[in-house]
Amino acid sequence: MKFFPGCMIHNRYPGIERSLFFVFEKLGVDIEPLRKSSCCPAPSIAKSVSAEMWEEIALRNIRLANGDTIITACNGCFTTLLEVSEKHGIGDVRHVAEFLYTEFGPKEIKKNIVKKIPIRVAVHYGCHFFRGGKKFTSPERPKMLDELVEILGAESVDHRYKFMCCGGGGGVRAGAKEISLNILDKKLAGISEANVDAIVVICPLCLNQFDAGQMELKKYNIPSIHYIQLLAIAMGLEVDQSGVTTHRIVSEELVEKLEKGELYGD
Numbered sequence: 001m002k003f004f005p006g007c008m009i010h011n012r013y014p015g016i017e018r019s020l021f022f023v024f025e026k027l028g029v030d031i032e033p034l035r036k037s038s039c040c041p042a043p044s045i046a047k048s049v050s051a052e053m054w055e056e057i058a059l060r061n062i063r064l065a066n067g068d069t070i071i072t073a074c075n076g077c078f079t080t081l082l083e084v085s086e087k088h089g090i091g092d093v094r095h096v097a098e099f100l101y102t103e104f105g106p107k108e109i110k111k112n113i114v115k116k117i118p119i120r121v122a123v124h125y126g127c128h129f130f131r132g133g134k135k136f137t138s139p140e141r142p143k144m145l146d147e148l149v150e151i152l153g154a155e156s157v158d159h160r161y162k163f164m165c166c167g168g169g170g171g172v173r174a175g176a177k178e179i180s181l182n183i184l185d186k187k188l189a190g191i192s193e194a195n196v197d198a199i200v201v202i203c204p205l206c207l208n209q210f211d212a213g214q215m216e217l218k219k220y221n222i223p224s225i226h227y228i229q230l231l232a233i234a235m236g237l238e239v240d241q242s243g244v245t246t247h248r249i250v251s252e253e254l255v256e257k258l259e260k261g262e263l264y265g266d
Contacts, residue, residue: 002034002065006077008204015243016073016204019232020096026112026235027104034070037061040077043128045171047080058084062091071096073228075128075203076169095129096228097202101144106151114236115261116153119197119254122222123149123156124210126203127165148227149200152234153262156200160190168209184213188220197254199224211248223247223254233258 009016024031039046040058047054058080062070069092072078078095085091100109123145130142141163146156167173167183188210191199199222201207210224229242239245239258 001029001031001069001071003031004034004037004040004061004070004072004077004081006072006074006204007039008074008208012208013204013226013243013247015241015246016226016228019226019229019237019242020071020073022232022237022241023100023228023235027109031071034061034064037064040074040080042171043076043079043083044169048171054080055084055087059088059090062088062093065091067091069094071099073202073226074205075126076205079128095202097129097145097148100231101148106147109148109231110151113152113234115234115263117230117234117258117261118153118155119257120155120157120195121149121198121200122159122162122191122194122196124166124199124201124206125163126201126206127169129202145200145202145227149230152230154200154230157194157196159194159196161187162190164190166206166209166213168205168213173209173213180209181213181217184209185217185219188214188217188222191222192220196222197251197257198222200227200230201225202227207247214249221249221251223250230258234261 005017041054062081062085071094073096081093085093125142125145149156164187166187167180173180199210201224207224207226214220225244229244233239233242239255245255
């Protein structure tokens with residue numbers, strides 16, 4: 001099994017990769033980096049420039065796995081690699097959230113939890129994860145991430161605009177910053193009403209939008225965390241090793257809750 005990191009994780013959120021390898025080791029799954037891989041490339045930006053180039057680069061990345069399953073922790077990378085893989089009938093591409101939910105399930109994952117994380121969270125699926133005809137979850141009212149969060153002892157809180165785009169993808173943040181931040185502002189307004197400790201995502205691009213975007217809006221202070229980081233902490237990884245403390249938006253209160261947790265049975 002090979003891990004495809006993509007651009008955002010390597011360059012901005014390496015704690016996601018560290019957390020993923022920690023989790024897979026605890027679950028007894030052999031995984032190694034997909035060496036010599038490049039950008040996936042991005043499903044919206046690169047494809048709009050040249051669909052042929054987009055497809056050829058994706059094929060190169062898939063072939064590097066030599067038939068092994070490719071695991072990604074990014075919604076955009078997942079969309080690109082899965083679409084090209086299915087079109088050409090080669091490779092096996094899985095998103096880490098879908099893989100954990102399908103291959104292990106909440107009950108099995110729960111057996112590997114060493115401490116509960118009793119926090120209130122707003123989950124954000126991201127557009128590419130559950131749209132586009134993927135069969136593993138409902139495109140209208142998905143529950144997968146909510147269930148994966150709640151087995152950790154956290155509470156997934158409903159909030160306005162739960163399934164709305166964060167405004168970070170599709171080249172919007174790069175090419176139309178004002179529109180991107182307006183979308184984010186609306187999204188965060190709904191989340192802030194829910195009084196949560198953190199936003200839980202499954203895509204580093206969404207994480208970056210919430211993380212950097214809040215710095216630019218200068219009106220919210222809600223930490224965001226990738227699910228695999230939260231899971232790794234619940235399995236015993238030190239909080240500072242997960243990378244959470246390096247995010248732009250982070251609160252002492254959240255870090256304290258993550259570090260302390262609660263032992264199962266308390």
